[in-house]
Amino acid sequence: MYTQKLILGVVPVKRSFLSMEEAVRQKNKFMSVIRRVKPELVEIVDVDDIVEQGILYEADKVPAVVDKLKKAGIDALFLPFCDFGEEQAAAAVAAAFRVPVLVWGARDERPNTFEARGRDTQCGMFAATKVMRRYGVTYSYIFNCETESPRFASGYENFLRTAAVVKAVKGLRIAKIGDRPVPFMSVMANEADLLSRFGMVCVPISPSAVVGRMKTILEENSMVFQSYCENISQRMDCAQTKEEDLRKAAAVKMAVQLLMEENNCSVGAFECWSAFPALADICPCLVLGEMADEGLPLACETDVNGAVTMAILRACSLYEDVEFLADLTIRHPENDNAELLWHCGPFPYSLKKEESKAALVEGQESFELKAGQLTVCRFDELGGEYYLFAGEASTTDGPETTGTYVWMETDNWQRWEEKLMFGPYIHHLGVCYGSYLPVLREAARYLGLHFDNAHEQGIHSL
Incomplete structure (x- = not known):
């Protein structure tokens, strides 16, 4: 039976001064979900060996991230936001490719308080996607929802199917x-x-x-x-x-x-x-x-x-x-x-x-x-x-x-x-x-x- 595997680059992003511990917690949650979706058809390429905790926040690490993904020959790119993210880093990675790009971040549990700073995930995605538009990046988006939500799982799978269609058509x-x-x-x-x-x-x-x-x-x-x-x-x-x-x-x-x-x-x-x-x-x-x-x-x-x-x-x-x-x-x-x-x-x-x-x-x-x-x-x-x-x-x-x-x-x-x-x-x-x-x-x-x-x-x- 004819088939084609999909190579997916996954580059989580975070804000430099926000909690790394919380970002890692978010990353572990969504990576656990996506690794279970069509693992026999999707090869995930992460950046764990390139950036701290496998989460990008430093702009000077962008070239190394891009180089790894290009060598892997990715067919699609997923930019999950662990918090507000870093728009310059996320947009620069996306702009380096002409593949389907997925943007998503988990819904924040609570607003900021005097005692604790939240993640402001949705806020950061609004900013980053504007920059992506300036770069001419075409991207997909999953509605801001919880990681455990069926909406995230179905949206992620629909993105994989979309990327498979684009790959199938180009070079057919x-x-x-x-x-x-x-x-x-x-x-x-x-x-x-x-x-x-x-x-x-x-x-x-x-x-x-x-x-x-x-x-x-x-x-x-x-x-x-x-x-x-x-x-x-x-x-x-x-x-x-x-x-x-x-x-x-x-x-x-x-x-x-x-x-x-x-x-x-x-x-x-x-x-x-x-x-x-x-x-x-x-x-x-x-x-x-x-x-x-x-x-x-x-x-x-x-x-x-x-x-x-x-x-x-x-x-x-x-x-x-x-x-x-x-x-x-x-x-x-x-x-x-x-x-x-x-x-x-x-x-x-x-x-x-x-x-x-x-x-x-x-x-x-x-x-x-x-x-x-x-x-x-x-x-x-x-x-x-x-x-x-x-x-x-x-x-x-x-x-x-x-x-x-x-x-x-x-x-x-x-x-x-x-x-x-x-x-x-x-x-x-x-x-x-x-x-x-x-x-x-x-x-x-x-x-x-x-x-x-x-x-x-x-x-x-x-």
Whole structure:
């Protein structure tokens, strides 16, 4: 399963003349919390060996701190305030990087008295963030709350997910397997602009190269290949697919995976129905669903922006869940706020509803997806401006249909439809299970995207 680790620099800050003992107490509390959050996916780089007690307050220590974090190759930076902090030191560290930055400090327990000085944490963060703005630093912030608060834990985790999205997008390598189908002008993408704006590279892979690998895999007929074909047959009813076609589809999947890995691509845009039926005499829909379950999702119909969308959603889940690209097709016949998320057969098998019987019909999967909370989004472009549409919904019951599908219920479908019709979007939406709207909103700020919230009214229809 494809994954990416996140390297997080953590630089606690304090005011020079305030209590070190109290600052250390605060540091120990929040470090205990963050070290428990996704430790298998997040590598924390501290500055314990650079500054006293691992807490920065001396401006002359900033270069050493920055040097350590740069050598570590941090993907994100957390500046927790143990008290009022030192704005010049905190802002200087943040300004040395172009990565997502998180600012937070624990809520003070009491005000100052004649007998004792408090921490004035919130006060110091107001000052420091002004300086960060002057430096041009983009930063995130968790509302001033107690360390033990669920709000801190959830805010910190949302920041990790945001940083993962930013890392995933910048430098993304997209396997472009074939050109778009002739009728599909809607999936056009500006590859040169994606490169110059985000560092994304589209790597051309010819469908004929895939077919060549497919033929080699079929000829070699290895034990791994035979075992994979048997695995598909055990998971799905393949009575309506010829054995030869099943073997071809399995071989195409293995060929695509090999070529993507050789080209260091983690997502792809796939010329499916317009190329492979002629080249290999099969419909390759199975390949897309299987590749998603490998953590290497493919967008059908060579939808490059759709591939970027799935890369964004994959990072939102910190590579723990699976995403898919769905067609918006028809409204629910009875529920005015529901819509059918469908495609001819490319959804991940791992998302299948338990009681739904999976079938492979002439190379196309057929099953219903499981129930749950959904996040949907679409990365797209028009006139050099980039947009991210996003919303949250839930699955709902609806009539059975062909292919792979799930019915989605929104809070207000008319508003969603108006957004999608008037925005620079198409009929393809990326979908994953879970609630990631705050993450997508925050990631859009760092990436310079217009965030288009499905839950806010845009242009009205007539």
